[in-house]
Amino acid sequence: MRLYVKQHIFTWGDKFSIYDEAGNEKYYVEGEVFTFGKKLHLYNLEGVELAYIEQQLFTFLPRYYVYRAGNQIAEVVKNFTFFHQEYTVNGPEWTVTGDFFDHDYDVKDASGRSIVSVTRQWFTLGDAYELDFSGNADEIDALAICLVIDACIEAARNNN
DSSP states (O other): OEEEEEEOSSOSSOEEEEEOTTSOEEEEEEEOSSOSSOEEEEEETTOOEEEEEEEOOSOSSOEEEEEETTEEEEEEEEOOOSSSOEEEEETTTEEEEEEGGGTEEEEEOTTSOEEEEEEEOOSOSSOEEEEEEOTTOOHHHHHHHHHHHHHHHHHHHHHO
16 A cells, blocks of 8 residues: 655645645645644644644654554654764664665664655655555554654754
8 A cells, every 4th residue: 555745835834735646645744833843733634633742842863653542653764874864763663774874774673574654755845755555554654663763864954
């Protein structure tokens, strides 16, 4: 299964629409404005919150928490490496590796099986990404982790 994340340009704060393979909107993401640290909410089209993402401030390396129904399901930590970026997802015990600045990376489980592969869609207005899920992936969990990685990439771009 595939989903497509399309970031809206010219919006105040973070705003994403997520589409299915047929081009129908399936989810949307809204960020909180005027807060310390990144805070994102993933909603279905009925407005029900499916996941909440919150950045922990004042840490040496980026650290985010993912919540579903008020329960923390994952902690995403950027690992300290010199020549490439790598993230660890505590909770489901996933790893994230790839070319993050080109939005081309894989989320894998502890045994090395792919959960989701993310590739950047070129020649689009605004940023757009394709998420290709494996058959056994929890779509919401994997989507939330991809949103965290996107937030880390955006923060790294803004710091340069």
